[in-house]
Amino acid sequence: MEVNKETVKKIAHLSxxxxxxxxxxxxxxxxxxxxxxxxxxxxxxxTTVEPLIHMSAELNVVREDIVKDELPHKNxxxxxxxxxxxxxxxxxxxx
Amino acid sequence: MSSVSIPAEVTKSISASRKAIExxxxxLTSLVQHFIGQIELHNxxxxxxxxxYGNEALAEADRIEQKIKAGTxxxxxxxxxxxxxxxxxxxxxxxxxxxxxxxxxxxxTGTAVxxxxxxxxxxxxxxxxxxxxxxxxxxNPWFGTVKxxxxxxxxxxxxxxxxxxxxxxxxxxxxxxxxxxxxVRQPAAFTGTVGLKPTYSRISRWGLVAYASSFDCxxxxxxxxEDSALLLEVMAGADTHDSTCSSKPVDAYSKAxxxxxxxxxxxxxxxxxxxxxxxxxxxxxKIEHWKSLGYTVEEVDFSLLDYLLNIYYxxxxxxxxxxxxxxxxxxxxxxxxKATDLESLYKLSxxxxxxxxxxxxxxxxxFVLSASYYDAYFTKAQKVRRLVKEQTEELLSKYDFLVCPTxxxxxxxxxxxVDNPIEMYLNDIFTVQANVCGIPAxxxxxxxxxxxxxxxxxxxxxxxxxxxxxxxxxQNEISTLA
Numbered sequence: 001m002e003v004n005k006e007t008v009k010k011i012a013h014l015s016x017x018x019x020x021x022x023x024x025x026x027x028x029x030x031x032x033x034x035x036x037x038x039x040x041x042x043x044x045x046x047t048t049v050e051p052l053i054h055m056s057a058e059l060n061v062v063r064e065d066i067v068k069d070e071l072p073h074k075n076x077x078x079x080x081x082x083x084x085x086x087x088x089x090x091x092x093x094x095x
Numbered sequence: 096m097s098s099v100s101i102p103a104e105v106t107k108s109i110s111a112s113r114k115a116i117e118x119x120x121x122x123l124t125s126l127v128q129h130f131i132g133q134i135e136l137h138n139x140x141x142x143x144x145x146x147x148y149g150n151e152a153l154a155e156a157d158r159i160e161q162k163i164k165a166g167t168x169x170x171x172x173x174x175x176x177x178x179x180x181x182x183x184x185x186x187x188x189x190x191x192x193x194x195x196x197x198x199x200x201x202x203x204t205g206t207a208v209x210x211x212x213x214x215x216x217x218x219x220x221x222x223x224x225x226x227x228x229x230x231x232x233x234x235n236p237w238f239g240t241v242k243x244x245x246x247x248x249x250x251x252x253x254x255x256x257x258x259x260x261x262x263x264x265x266x267x268x269x270x271x272x273x274x275x276x277x278x279v280r281q282p283a284a285f286t287g288t289v290g291l292k293p294t295y296s297r298i299s300r301w302g303l304v305a306y307a308s309s310f311d312c313x314x315x316x317x318x319x320x321e322d323s324a325l326l327l328e329v330m331a332g333a334d335t336h337d338s339t340c341s342s343k344p345v346d347a348y349s350k351a352x353x354x355x356x357x358x359x360x361x362x363x364x365x366x367x368x369x370x371x372x373x374x375x376x377x378x379x380x381k382i383e384h385w386k387s388l389g390y391t392v393e394e395v396d397f398s399l400l401d402y403l404l405n406i407y408y409x410x411x412x413x414x415x416x417x418x419x420x421x422x423x424x425x426x427x428x429x430x431x432x433k434a435t436d437l438e439s440l441y442k443l444s445x446x447x448x449x450x451x452x453x454x455x456x457x458x459x460x461x462f463v464l465s466a467s468y469y470d471a472y473f474t475k476a477q478k479v480r481r482l483v484k485e486q487t488e489e490l491l492s493k494y495d496f497l498v499c500p501t502x503x504x505x506x507x508x509x510x511x512x513v514d515n516p517i518e519m520y521l522n523d524i525f526t527v528q529a530n531v532c533g534i535p536a537x538x539x540x541x542x543x544x545x546x547x548x549x550x551x552x553x554x555x556x557x558x559x560x561x562x563x564x565x566x567x568x569x570q571n572e573i574s575t576l577a
Binding site for chain 2: 003007008011012014015016017019030031037039040042043044046049051052053054056057058063070071075078079081082092
């Protein structure tokens, strides 16, 4: 897989990351190498194989819906980088 | 350092510690003081701990000592444990080795840690690791590199490098790490300790910072198999906070015994070119020993070995990119000062808060999950994962154990393998199989090279066969008490 700079920019945006021009150039090379290496799997024929999605053998684990106060409001706000008495604060969203 | 002389034995074995306290020849307080002294002495060089809970540990020692005397103490009374910086412990810092969790204080205690505390273990501190457990060298961009206590120019391995080095340097009895692709076993091999990765879902992941959820396992690092078994016994079992956690009953792992003539499969690739000669020789000696006991030992070719790392890196980066999307600078952790709007808040906080390896993996994971490439990479890897799991299960239906070296080499130099991520990834060649298949695996010391650098033997068993695995490991362990 040949990754170009435009792809790196697009993936960076989807990842909510941003890179300097230099870092982008480096990622072009690294991602091309690693993705090409990953493609080794194409040597194997898997047309009749179902993908393995779940690793746990537990099925349909259900429980009663009990109301609990697992994380009190005050504690939920404790680690916030910016907050007021009730909410997390972020830069203005609507003009 | 405490003035009381502490025999080495009680610092390297939980049961020896407990016995000495019960017999009155050791006080838990002086043992904790001794460990704190060891940390003060060696940590500036080894960099295993990022936080030490000295005063709390001493207060606990006093409380637990009373319980021991009253005969009401739990299974782990007398044990002093360090925890990797990926495990939540209420009112204590938790950063997953990352700047993105700057100043984060855990608001609850994860199940595994809570069960240790409930069994009267003392938590002595939080241990350095690769950022978000992504790495094999514990070279943390924010907290610095963990050094191998046998040679400070070598790595301690990773990602649970701090946890392994802390045990190696006798700063605590044991540590609790996490293993996504070998992160407990590889550092254990590099430090001459015992590292256990249980069956996937054996221990609840509640309170473990998620890296790759279909691989992540909590596991102990200790001086010996007995302590590892005891720690697993305490931490394992169903948990209402993790619906993937197995409801199977927990065996008395610390009392497991072997029976009958065993059938052992030795991975053919154990003797391939990349494996260091000292490691091959030591493994051969083991094989001869097993044969002399009348065990069947056969070399097996696992043809899919060459695909394991490719599967591992596709699926783990995908799962990581999804798991790490929660770090957005809004609700907790680091927030960039430069943000002007919501999008730049996300992007700047994440770009400044994550280190280079984490960002590389988020990028790769986002790529393999993107609409145009999802089937070609992610689904393909999930299909090959099934093939690997089935082939491994077939092998383990014919043999009791599958063995190989834990790593192809001893601990590498701190400045080696820095420029090529793939070369670094190849270090995990033997350990990832257990995570790809969800089976249990243990690394026990196998020997040392001429430079006194340790290496390990890895033993894998079928899912939920921990009892048999631990009994066999115990039969093959080298005493570390000398």
